[in-house]
Amino acid sequence: MALRHALLAALLDGEYSGYQLAKAFDAGVANFWHALPQQLYLELSKLEKEGLVAGRRVVQEGRPAKRLFTVTGAGLAELERFALAPAKPSFIRDDLLVKVQAVDAVTAGAVIEQLRERARVAEAKIIVFGKLLRRMRGDRDEETFLRAGERIGPYLTCLRGRQFERETRAWCTRAVAVLRAREAASRQ
Amino acid sequence: MALRHALLAALLDGEYSGYQLAKAFDAGVANFWHALPQQLYLELSKLEKEGLVAGRRVVQEGRPAKRLFTVTGAGLAELERFALAPAKPSFIRDDLLVKVQAVDAVTAGAVIEQLRERARVAEAKIIVFGKLLRRMRGDRDEETFLRAGERIGPYLTCLRGRQFERETRAWCTRAVAVLRAREAASRQ
DNA sequence: CTGGTCATGTAACCCGTTACATGATTTC
DNA sequence: GAAATCATGTAACGGGTTACATGACCAG
Structure with missing residues (x-):
């Protein structure tokens, strides 16, 4: 249940599409969490349904339309709750x-x-x-x-x-x- | 499918019981992998069924009996196969x-x-x-x-x-x- | 015209976590 | 008498991985 918080934390920097987030959460730059694109699209949908993020459809020319997400007030509250809860220890698996x-x-x-x-x-x-x-x-x-x-x-x-x-x-x-x-x- | 290899690798040092392995794989000393006791007992049973480890029942006085495991020849072969396969990149999740x-x-x-x-x-x-x-x-x-x-x-x-x-x-x-x-x- | 990038998903499966269960012995 | 240690499991659930699916545009 922590991927959602990682997503919310990532979206604090501004609006991002699932695709952009997928690049960041995949191998490349994932400096604080890792997840595959499929997981992100699914979780973003859930977050949107629950009102923690808001999606905005942006039509582009010469490219497929994309959906940009931002954190809502409820999303911020959820992050706050998460920050207050005790963190589980991180383990190595390599x-x-x-x-x-x-x-x-x-x-x-x-x-x-x-x-x-x-x-x-x-x-x-x-x-x-x-x-x-x-x-x-x-x-x-x-x-x-x-x-x-x-x-x-x-x-x-x-x-x-x-x-x-x-x-x-x-x-x-x-x-x-x-x-x-x-x-x-x-x-x- | 890598917990089994972690178990095989741990058992290279000698005979261990599920309980001993659990201590090592839990928080404490898990320097190369982490897993909970339940997972270990289950995986050890599977490994034994598949002939990759051999269990030996040891009765103790004043304590419950325990089962000590060792890696078999087939287990060593499985480790070898694992070592030759490409390693997947390790990711941070914290x-x-x-x-x-x-x-x-x-x-x-x-x-x-x-x-x-x-x-x-x-x-x-x-x-x-x-x-x-x-x-x-x-x-x-x-x-x-x-x-x-x-x-x-x-x-x-x-x-x-x-x-x-x-x-x-x-x-x-x-x-x-x-x-x-x-x-x-x-x-x- | 092949391969890479942009863009978003669904479905099945399996591994890992959480919860539950038992019971004797030693230590405080 | 309560708590920690020794000792081993079963069952349900959920999150993560693998596989599958689609489609347009651009560069070599």
Whole structure:
């Protein structure tokens, strides 16, 4: 029941269509939640029925019509209630970690390749998050922006996202180095 | 379909009962996966039926009997297949991040308190992971252990877990500082 | 003319969570 | 005497993933 709150939180930044939200919630920029497009369209419909968001149909030329959503007063109240409720602890669930946990009992080569790939993905995300942060803070430095900026929520979550990806990259490269060294040693 | 692989990976370390696994997969030490006891008991039964793990009933005095599980040859083969398959990217799903994303539109006080609580939890996990790491490497230093240790998978995932919790703690305290400063400024 | 982007959905299935159930032993 | 620990499950529900479906426009 938290996807709806993630959607409401995302819509605080302005009007967005399901498609735009889907891009943000899919792999790419999802720095605070992840969901697939199908889920979003369904949840947006529900939210609209319940009056937590309001949809506005916008006809475009040369493109399909889209529906732009905004948070209503009731939506804001729902967010407030959510913020006050105790947060459930967040858990890790990662295929790659499971594979590393089992790396002593399986072919290390395959795991190494996937660690490399994950490091590449992390690298790309670090760059995207960096650009996002710069765009959000504009010409101000970070200190100033965090002290006086009007909307810092997305900035803080984006900082966390970047930090997470940096560590992911660091850990992956370290693990690759360790595993390769052991492979080389065992071959002799 | 990845919980089964997480279970198989956990059982590589030796024989464990559902109860012991539940403790590890619940909040506490779950450094590479998380699951509730009910899920584990169910999945262990399935794995046993499929011949991927073997259960052994152990009667105890003064305590209920327990079932200890070990990975079978077929279980190892299944792990190997899993390791070779492409890993799906891991995604963040965290209530607290959603609340921070929305912090400009809701009462900041409640979010601050939850950030503090999360920092405390992270602190506790950092200590637990530290102890685990020391126990795993014994009297060897980290370099030596990672070069020559017989089982390094759990060590690597534990390192990742500790790193993650350290950053969680750092980010939470930073966010609290920023939000408190803004609260103080707006009160004037 | 193939593939990518824009744009929105429905339906089936399965995994994960919540709730419920039991019972003995040890610790405070 | 209450609460925590040891020990293992069943059942219902709901959210998330996978698969399926449609259709117009634009770039190479």
